[in-house]
Amino acid sequence: MASIHRSGSRPQLDLSKAAIEGNFEEKDPTILLPNQSDDLSHLALDIGGSLIKLVYFSRHEGQSIDDKRKKTLKERLGISNGTRRSYPILGGRLHFVKFETTKINECLDFIYSKQLHRGGMDSRLWNAEAPANENAVIKATGGGAFKFTDLFKERLGVSLDKEDEMNCLVAGANFLLKAIRHEAFTHIEGQKEFVQIDHNDLFPYLLVNIGSGVSMIKVDGDGKFQRVSGTNVGGGTYWGLGRLLTKCKSFDELLELSQRGDNRTIDMLVGDIYGGMDYSKIGLSASTIASSFGKAISDTKELEDYSPEDISLSLLRMISYNIGQIAYLNALRFGLKRIFFGGFFIRGHAYTMDTISFAVHFWSKGDAQAMFLRHEGFLGALGAFMSYEKHGLDDLMVHQLVERFPMGAPYTGGKIHGPPLGDLNEKISWMEKFVLKGTEITAPVPMAPPPGTTGLGGFEVPSSKGGTLRSDASALNVGVLHLVPTLEVFPLLADPKTYEPNTIDLADHNELEYWFTVLSGHLPDLVDKAVASEGGTDDAKRRGDAFARAFSAHLARLIEDPAAYGKLGLANLLELREECLREFQFHDAYRSIKQRENEASLAVLADLFAELDSMSEETRLLTLIEGVLAANIFDWGSRACVDLYHKGTIIEIYRMSRNKMQRPWRVDDFDLFKDRMLGSGDKKPQPHKRALLFVDNSGADVVLGMLPLARELLRRGTEVVLVANSLPALNDVTAMELPDIVAEAAKHCDILRRAAEAGSLLVDAMINRSDSSKENSSSVPLMVVENGCGSPCIDLRQVSSELAAAAKDADLLVITNINLRQMERMHVTVTRAFDDDVQIILEGMGRALHTNYNARFKCDALKLAMVKNQRLAEKLIKGSIYDCVCRYEPAS
Numbered sequence: 001m002a003s004i005h006r007s008g009s010r011p012q013l014d015l016s017k018a019a020i021e022g023n024f025e026e027k028d029p030t031i032l033l034p035n036q037s038d039d040l041s042h043l044a045l046d047i048g049g050s051l052i053k054l055v056y057f058s059r060h061e062g063q064s065i066d067d068k069r070k071k072t073l074k075e076r077l078g079i080s081n082g083t084r085r086s087y088p089i090l091g092g093r094l095h096f097v098k099f100e101t102t103k104i105n106e107c108l109d110f111i112y113s114k115q116l117h118r119g120g121m122d123s124r125l126w127n128a129e130a131p132a133n134e135n136a137v138i139k140a141t142g143g144g145a146f147k148f149t150d151l152f153k154e155r156l157g158v159s160l161d162k163e164d165e166m167n168c169l170v171a172g173a174n175f176l177l178k179a180i181r182h183e184a185f186t187h188i189e190g191q192k193e194f195v196q197i198d199h200n201d202l203f204p205y206l207l208v209n210i211g212s213g214v215s216m217i218k219v220d221g222d223g224k225f226q227r228v229s230g231t232n233v234g235g236g237t238y239w240g241l242g243r244l245l246t247k248c249k250s251f252d253e254l255l256e257l258s259q260r261g262d263n264r265t266i267d268m269l270v271g272d273i274y275g276g277m278d279y280s281k282i283g284l285s286a287s288t289i290a291s292s293f294g295k296a297i298s299d300t301k302e303l304e305d306y307s308p309e310d311i312s313l314s315l316l317r318m319i320s321y322n323i324g325q326i327a328y329l330n331a332l333r334f335g336l337k338r339i340f341f342g343g344f345f346i347r348g349h350a351y352t353m354d355t356i357s358f359a360v361h362f363w364s365k366g367d368a369q370a371m372f373l374r375h376e377g378f379l380g381a382l383g384a385f386m387s388y389e390k391h392g393l394d395d396l397m398v399h400q401l402v403e404r405f406p407m408g409a410p411y412t413g414g415k416i417h418g419p420p421l422g423d424l425n426e427k428i429s430w431m432e433k434f435v436l437k438g439t440e441i442t443a444p445v446p447m448a449p450p451p452g453t454t455g456l457g458g459f460e461v462p463s464s465k466g467g468t469l470r471s472d473a474s475a476l477n478v479g480v481l482h483l484v485p486t487l488e489v490f491p492l493l494a495d496p497k498t499y500e501p502n503t504i505d506l507a508d509h510n511e512l513e514y515w516f517t518v519l520s521g522h523l524p525d526l527v528d529k530a531v532a533s534e535g536g537t538d539d540a541k542r543r544g545d546a547f548a549r550a551f552s553a554h555l556a557r558l559i560e561d562p563a564a565y566g567k568l569g570l571a572n573l574l575e576l577r578e579e580c581l582r583e584f585q586f587h588d589a590y591r592s593i594k595q596r597e598n599e600a601s602l603a604v605l606a607d608l609f610a611e612l613d614s615m616s617e618e619t620r621l622l623t624l625i626e627g628v629l630a631a632n633i634f635d636w637g638s639r640a641c642v643d644l645y646h647k648g649t650i651i652e653i654y655r656m657s658r659n660k661m662q663r664p665w666r667v668d669d670f671d672l673f674k675d676r677m678l679g680s681g682d683k684k685p686q687p688h689k690r691a692l693l694f695v696d697n698s699g700a701d702v703v704l705g706m707l708p709l710a711r712e713l714l715r716r717g718t719e720v721v722l723v724a725n726s727l728p729a730l731n732d733v734t735a736m737e738l739p740d741i742v743a744e745a746a747k748h749c750d751i752l753r754r755a756a757e758a759g760s761l762l763v764d765a766m767i768n769r770s771d772s773s774k775e776n777s778s779s780v781p782l783m784v785v786e787n788g789c790g791s792p793c794i795d796l797r798q799v800s801s802e803l804a805a806a807a808k809d810a811d812l813l814v815i816t817n818i819n820l821r822q823m824e825r826m827h828v829t830v831t832r833a834f835d836d837d838v839q840i841i842l843e844g845m846g847r848a849l850h851t852n853y854n855a856r857f858k859c860d861a862l863k864l865a866m867v868k869n870q871r872l873a874e875k876l877i878k879g880s881i882y883d884c885v886c887r888y889e890p891a892s
């Protein structure tokens with residue numbers, strides 16, 4: 001395919017190298033992110049009075065394999081390219097970086113070293129010596145777009161295409177507020193709380209961008225806005241005046257000083273004027289600042305007599321209050337209730353935000369709300385990026401964005417100094433250095449107001465714990481935005497809007513501490529495994545070390561400021577760990593363990609099948625469910641289970657575990673489920689048409705637990721789709737690994753073999769047979785699809801298009817073991833609107849307990865789980881470890 005028209009108004013795109021994925025017509029067209037095309041720049045700039053902000057795009061490395069199995073699968077699932085509309089889909093990543101404007105040369109070096117000005121993201125694909133594209137154009141906004149035009153032309157040979165700054169601020173803010181789930185938050189008295197903004201109820205709002213100066217913009221819609229005010233007292237004022245008065249060398253140093261300051265030595269308070277009394281008649285407490293810097297009128301004191309700490313705090317409060325007050329007045333002027341504050345003056349700094357919030361709340365008497373944005377200073381740059389016609393970013397939906405927080409990339413999210421990290425080795429060195437300075441890793445400290453104070457200035461001094469500002473907090477606040485156009489909301493969710501993958505509330509500090517202890521405890525073992533998986537070489541050890549440091553640093557950061565990366569859930573934490581492993585090129589830490597367990601389990605599978613086949617239908621069904629529960633015990637994510645491993649062979653543990661499963665289970669609706677499957681009396685129920693089985697762990701869990709259940713469903717005429725991870729995570733089986741496992745199992749079983757053939761899983765077998773064998777097959781198919789994620793948890797708002805397609809015809813959802821492990825740790829709320837005979841089976845702790853346990857479905861639902869965590873057992877089912885849950889909820 002050479003080119004495609006996206007819509008009449010958009011230019012033609014070169015898709016020559018695009019990995020084209022099919023999609024189905026019901027979906028809105030997703031995005032076009034064209035292949036390395038010379039005329040498409042992937043970089044946009046906002047060059048402000050103080051800082052240069054860069055937003056740049058990098059392509060995803062294609063991972064998709066388009067083998068025969070996939071093709072057949074696509075046909076079967078109705079996502080073939082031929083008959084349906086298809087969209088070329090390219091994923092990519094958005095990176096956020098900033099530099100000081102005075103260090104524009106560093107910025108130019110950065111752009112050059114990454115070859116961002118050539119429109120290509122991967123510098124390896126480009127010959128750095130090749131002449132730059134004469135016509136290359138980069139979108140840029142901010143005053144520097146004008147000021148530095150010639151410099152960019154000279155140094156990089158590119159032209160800056162100037163975009164209006166206000167336009168960009170608004171476009172950036174609107175994009176973030178619509179596309180990023182946890183973007184906006186309130187910050188009151190040290191408490192950060194994310195605000196879910198209803199897209200249909202976003203406008204109007206007041207946008208206050210606190211850069212060097214301050215712009216206030218009334219926003220009424222996309223591209224509909226008016227700059228209603230501004231103030232020259234802004235971030236530049238704080239930094240500039242502060243530098244003069246304190247001799248600070250950096251903005252952060254100045255901010256850090258403020259944390260140890262006491263402004264009362266320099267500000268004139270109401271009490272100073274009123275002899276220590278409140279001026280209560282007009283609502284001013286004695287502690288209210290009557291006049292910022294007012295005490296400095298004293299003719300007995302000079303600048304040296306004031307501490308830099310006090311000066312900094314006084315200045316910070318003066319400017320923050322002033323901006324808060326003007327913002328409020330403008331909100332009042334236009335009847336706006338919501339004020340979003342952006343710009344790098346805020347710098348994720350708790351006290352600054354608290355002060356602004358206080359001012360807005362105080363003056364508006366609680367009527368207006370101050371909110372802050374996680375990408376605070378990048379609004380303009382994002383807006384400039386959005387202004388490229390062809391990226392289609394504005395069409396992206398929340399579910400197509402995944403934010404990740406790489407650690408080895410210090411420039412990500414705003415590190416201002418230092419060269420870019422070119423390769424893994426540099427990343428590791430950087431980690432080593434980072435951790436040498438590790439004592440500095442302390443988060444901004446929430447400030448608690450002293451009780452009982454009233455009025456503006458009601459909190460006296462920041463009750464700072466440490467006095468050190470996180471050395472580069474913003475570098476870790478903003479992640480890399482992964483654009484994955486193929487992701488979709490799982491169509492079987494009844495109410496995606498209220499769906500929340502995480503049930504464990506990590507906002508509860510006890511909960512957070514518990515899970516952090518668990519994860520830290522796991523770390524040495526995980527590093528050992530990871531290093532062993534790479535041959536235990538010195539290189540692997542060094543990478544393992546770097547990984548451990550990176551992940552620990554993330555944990556340290558998050559324990560201090562759990563909301564640093566957006567709303568934190570267990571699922572995010574577990575995914576972070578996997579991403580961290582991948583970042584240090586541990587692609588599959590459990591590879592050999594998985595192999596060994598698969599082999600051990602496959603070796604006894606024939607026996608198990610024989611045993612099952614000798615049973616009556618009813619006993620068999622019970623044994624199968626017991627088997628799923630029993631096999632779910634093989635969970636490397638659970639400490640209790642890891643201990644068990646050392647005590648027996650797979651089949652021993654499996655049998656023992658199954659035998660121990662005396663009914664009634666802790667929650668036991670098996671009889672109800674059985675009636676739906678086998679009927680009662682003479683009534684023989686219709687089998688389900690298609691079952692989705694979410695598989696979890698490798699080894700016994702999938703082989704001795706899920707495969708036999710799949711086989712039973714197939715035998716009863718139900719199509720079975722095994723849903724597995726796209727990328728490795730812990731010992732989870734992946735979609736790539738499953739066909740081989742199935743092929744091996746099929747050697748022992750005709751049902752599986754025919755079904756696997758019908759589902760094109762047995763590629764080798766297919767090659768040997770004539771094409772007609774597929775049609776002749778009398779079996780319903782067994783298929784494998786990937787779920788789109790590489791984490792032990794799954795967020796059903798973001799699944800692969802393959803899975804979404806498979807779900808369309810499914811009327812039985814066996815969410816099995818997506819994790820026992822997960823059941824320990826997360827809640828997946830699966831709810832769905834579907835036909836009445838639809839059935840959902842949820843297995844695993846994550847899916848069936850933490851999340852879905854209380855979820856209601858419009859269809860039958862079976863939730864299966866063994867609880868492998870004492871704490872969870874007590875909390876959720878008032879039981880104890882290894883208790884089982886078989887909860888069946890027929891469609892209401």
Ligand SMILES: Nc1ncnc2c1ncn2[C@@H]1O[C@H](COP(=O)(O)OP(=O)(O)O)[C@@H](O)[C@H]1O
Pocket residue numbers: 047048049050051052100142210211212213234235236237238239251252342343344345346347377416
């Ligand atoms: N590392 C930093 N260096 C300089 N200023 C910073 C830094 N971090 C935060 N700031 C604050 O952010 C302001 C710049 O914010 P920004 O939104 O980038 O504005 P501009 O577009 O004018 O550069 C500075 O005036 C200062 O108050």
Ligand SMILES: CC(C)(COP(=O)(O)O)[C@@H](O)C(=O)NCCC(=O)O
Pocket residue numbers: 047048049050142143165210211212213214215229230231232
């Ligand atoms: C001139 C500016 C738009 C430049 O943007 P900045 O570099 O500060 O982000 C801004 O500094 C500003 O709005 N200043 C306030 C001018 C006033 O309304 O008083």
Ligand SMILES: [Mn+2]
Pocket residue numbers: 046047048049142211212380
């Ligand atoms: Mn700016």
